[in-house]
Amino acid sequence: MSNPQHLVVDVPACKGHGLCFFGWPDLFDLDDDGIAVPLLDEVPEGQLDEVRKAIAACPERAIALRPA
């Protein structure tokens, strides 16, 4: 059994261009300032691949998985 992973956004690093939100609207919302907000805390095993794609797509490297 793998350790739970949490989806986090580094707010100071996020530049708000919304690539994560438009690509993965089931994983991210944008706040009033356009900063990404994760919609999940603990990521289910079946969504880890999608999260990894979103991490790779963020040009600011502002998205991460963190162990619980």
Ligand code: SF4
């Ligand atoms: S793609 Fe990265 S920098 Fe752009 S809004 Fe999403 S988290 Fe922020």
